[in-house]
Amino acid sequence: MTSEPMFRKVALIGFGLIGGSIARGAKSLGLASEIVATARSPQTRERVRELGQEFGIVDQVVETNAEAAEGADLIILCIPVGACGDVAKEIAPHLKHGAIVSDVGSVKAAVVKAMAPYLPEDIHFVPAHPVAGTENSGPDSGFAELFINRWCILTPPEGTNAEATEKLAAFWRTLGANVEIMTPEHHDLVLAVTSHLPHLIAYTIVGTAEELEGVTQSEVLKFSAGGFRDFTRIAASDPTMWRDVFLTNKDAVLEMLGEFQEDLSKLTRAIRRGDGDALFDHFTRTRAIRRGIVQIGQDEAAPDFGRRHKQLGTKAE
Amino acid sequence: MTSEPMFRKVALIGFGLIGGSIARGAKSLGLASEIVATARSPQTRERVRELGQEFGIVDQVVETNAEAAEGADLIILCIPVGACGDVAKEIAPHLKHGAIVSDVGSVKAAVVKAMAPYLPEDIHFVPAHPVAGTENSGPDSGFAELFINRWCILTPPEGTNAEATEKLAAFWRTLGANVEIMTPEHHDLVLAVTSHLPHLIAYTIVGTAEELEGVTQSEVLKFSAGGFRDFTRIAASDPTMWRDVFLTNKDAVLEMLGEFQEDLSKLTRAIRRGDGDALFDHFTRTRAIRRGIVQIGQDEAAPDFGRRHKQLGTKAE
Numbered sequence: 167m168t169s170e171p172m173f174r175k176v177a178l179i180g181f182g183l184i185g186g187s188i189a190r191g192a193k194s195l196g197l198a199s200e201i202v203a204t205a206r207s208p209q210t211r212e213r214v215r216e217l218g219q220e221f222g223i224v225d226q227v228v229e230t231n232a233e234a235a236e237g238a239d240l241i242i243l244c245i246p247v248g249a250c251g252d253v254a255k256e257i258a259p260h261l262k263h264g265a266i267v268s269d270v271g272s273v274k275a276a277v278v279k280a281m282a283p284y285l286p287e288d289i290h291f292v293p294a295h296p297v298a299g300t301e302n303s304g305p306d307s308g309f310a311e312l313f314i315n316r317w318c319i320l321t322p323p324e325g326t327n328a329e330a331t332e333k334l335a336a337f338w339r340t341l342g343a344n345v346e347i348m349t350p351e352h353h354d355l356v357l358a359v360t361s362h363l364p365h366l367i368a369y370t371i372v373g374t375a376e377e378l379e380g381v382t383q384s385e386v387l388k389f390s391a392g393g394f395r396d397f398t399r400i401a402a403s404d405p406t407m408w409r410d411v412f413l414t415n416k417d418a419v420l421e422m423l424g425e426f427q428e429d430l431s432k433l434t435r436a437i438r439r440g441d442g443d444a445l446f447d448h449f450t451r452t453r454a455i456r457r458g459i460v461q462i463g464q465d466e467a468a469p470d471f472g473r474r475h476k477q478l479g480t481k482a483e
Numbered sequence: 484m485t486s487e488p489m490f491r492k493v494a495l496i497g498f499g500l501i502g503g504s505i506a507r508g509a510k511s512l513g514l515a516s517e518i519v520a521t522a523r524s525p526q527t528r529e530r531v532r533e534l535g536q537e538f539g540i541v542d543q544v545v546e547t548n549a550e551a552a553e554g555a556d557l558i559i560l561c562i563p564v565g566a567c568g569d570v571a572k573e574i575a576p577h578l579k580h581g582a583i584v585s586d587v588g589s590v591k592a593a594v595v596k597a598m599a600p601y602l603p604e605d606i607h608f609v610p611a612h613p614v615a616g617t618e619n620s621g622p623d624s625g626f627a628e629l630f631i632n633r634w635c636i637l638t639p640p641e642g643t644n645a646e647a648t649e650k651l652a653a654f655w656r657t658l659g660a661n662v663e664i665m666t667p668e669h670h671d672l673v674l675a676v677t678s679h680l681p682h683l684i685a686y687t688i689v690g691t692a693e694e695l696e697g698v699t700q701s702e703v704l705k706f707s708a709g710g711f712r713d714f715t716r717i718a719a720s721d722p723t724m725w726r727d728v729f730l731t732n733k734d735a736v737l738e739m740l741g742e743f744q745e746d747l748s749k750l751t752r753a754i755r756r757g758d759g760d761a762l763f764d765h766f767t768r769t770r771a772i773r774r775g776i777v778q779i780g781q782d783e784a785a786p787d788f789g790r791r792h793k794q795l796g797t798k799a800e
Contacts, residue, residue, distance in 0.1 A: 361709025380777035392678025469617035
C-alpha cells in the first residue's frame with residue numbers, strides 16, 4: 167500500500183488466534199507502519215519471531231508488555247480477560263500521550279472495571295470484542311480473513327473521545343468486520359446467549375458423553391456424525407480463555423442458563439408425556455432462526471456447514 | 484458398470500434426504516437394475532418423477548407403497564420412524580419371497596417392534612440406520628456422497644438370515660459407509676447420546692434465544708458467530724423426523740438427559756462459586772474428544788468445520 171498507514175506503531179500484547187489474525191490482516195493491508203508483538207511465554211515469543219522472519223507478519227517481538235506499549239499509537243491486549251487488569255497496570259506508565267488502548271475480550275464489563283482504573287487520563291480506552299474465532303489457539307492458528315463479515319463490538323466508556331473510537335472502528339472495518347457500539351453491560355448479556363451459554367452447553371454435553379456407562383468412548387467417536395460432533399468443535403476451544411469468560415460474566419451466564427433450564431424442562435415434559443404436537447411446534451419454530459442467520463451471511467448456506475465429502479468409489483484412507 | 488448389479492429391483496419408500504441420497508448413490512454405482520420410488524405426498528412424487536427424468540436417479544415413481552414393494556428384492560423405508568409400522572402392514576401382502584426389508588430410522592427398538600409383527604416369515608428383516616445427514620430435507624436435498632466414511636448400523640433381530648444381513652451390509656459399504664452390527668437396544672442408547680440428546684439441546688437453546696427479553700432477535704442473529712450458529716444447524720433438522728425420534732426413544736433420551744443435567748449442575752456450581760480450576764480441568768478434558776473425532780475421520784481437521792472465508796479487501800455483498 168502506498169497510502170499513509172492508519173497507525174504508526176501497533177502493539178499486540180498476546181499472540182493467540184486473535185492477536186495472530188490481527189497481525190496477519192493488518193500487515194497484509196498495510197494498516198500499521200510497524201507491528202510489535204509480545205507474549206507471556208518464551209516459546210510463543212520465539213515462534214512469533216520465526217513467523218515474523220518467515221512471513222513478515224510482525225516487525226519486532228519484544229520481551230515485555232511495557233516495551234511493546236512504549237511509544238505505540240494503538241495497543242491491543244489479545245489475552246484472556248482475567249489477565250487484562252494486571253497488564254493494564256503494567257503498561258500504564260509506558261503509554262504515549264493520546265494512545266488508543268483496546269482489547270479483544272469476550273466479556274466487557276469486567277474488563278472495563280479491571281483496566282480503566284490504571285489507564286491515565288490522556289489515553290483513549292476503547293474496549294473491543296471481535297465476535298469471530300475457531301476452535302484453534304496459539305500463534306500459528308491465526309489468519310488474515312478471520313474477521314471478514316463478522317461483527318466487532320466496541321464498548322467505549324462514557325466520555326471516550328469519539329475520534330479515537332471512530333479510528334478503532336475504521337481499523338476493524340478495514341480488517342473486514344462490521345462494527346457496532348453498545349454498553350459493556352448490554353454486550354455481556356447479548357454474548358451470554360450467543361456465545362457463552364452455547365459454549366457452556368457444549369462443554370457439558372461433551373463431558374457427559376466422555377464418561378458414560380454402557381456406551382464406550384469409541385462408540386461416541388464413531389457415531390458422532392449424528393449431531394454430537396458439532397458440539398465438540400466449540401468444546402475444543404481454549405480452556406484458559408473460557409474459564410475466564412465464565413468467571414467474569416457469571417451473572418449474565420447464570421441468568422441465561424436459568425432461561426435455558428426452563429425451556430429444557432418444557433421439552434422434557436413434552437417427551438415424557440408423549441406430546442408430539444408440542445415437540446413438532448417447537449422444532450418448526452427453531453428452523454426459522456437458522457434461515458435468518460444464513461440470510462444475513464453469518465453462516466454458510468451450504469448444508470452441513472459446507473463440510474466436504476469425498477467422491478463415491480474413493481474410500482477414505 | 485458392466486458387472487451384475489447387487490439387486491434387481493430396489494424400492495425406496497419415502498424420498499427425503501436419506502431416500503434421495505440412496506437413490507443417487509445406488510444409481511451412480513449401478514447397485515440396482517431398477518430403482519422404484521414412492522412418497523406419501525403427490526408433490527414429492529411429482530418432483531421425484533422430474534428428478535428421475537432429468538437426472539435418471541430413479542427409474543420409476545409409483546403411487547402406492549404396495550406397488551413399490553411388489554416384486555422388489557430390497558425395500559427400504561426412508562420415512563419417519565413413527566410411520567414404519569403402518570407401512571410394514573401395508574406392504575406385507577405384496578412382498579416377494581426372500582425379499583430384504585430394511586429402513587433408515589434413527590431409532591431401532593421401536594421400529595423393530597412396530598414392523599416385525601407384520602412381516603411374513605419368508606422375508607428378511609434387517610433394520611438399518613445410516614448415521615449421516617444434513618439439516619436439509621426433501622427430494623432435492625440428497626446427494627450420492629452423503630454416506631461416505633459414515634457409519635451404518637444394522638440391528639438384525641435374532642435369527643435373521645446371515646446372508647441377507649451381509650448383502651445389505653455390502654450395499655451400504657458400496658455406498659461408502661462402514662457397517663456395524665448391534666442390538667436395537669444398544670443402538671438406541673448409543674444414539675441417544677451421540678445424536679438425540681445433542682438435537683434436543685440444540686432445539687432447546689435455539690428456542691431460548693428466540694424469545695429473550697433484553698436481547699433482540701436481530702442481535703442473536705448478528706452475533707451468532709460466537710458459537711450459537713453451530714447449534715442452529717441441527718435445530719433446523721426435519722421436525723417430523725425428530726418428533727418421532729423423541730416419542731419413540733423416550734427412555735434412553737430421558738436417561739441421557741439425566742446425566743447431562745447432573746453435569747450441567749456441576750459446572751453451574753463451579754461458575755457460581757468461582758471455581759476456576761474445576762472449569763479449566765473440565766474444558767481441558769473435552770478438548771481430547773474433538774481430537775479423537777478428527778483422528779478417526781468423523782469430522783474435518785480444518786478449523787471451524789472448514790467453513791470458507793472471503794479474501795481480505797473484498798467486502799461481502
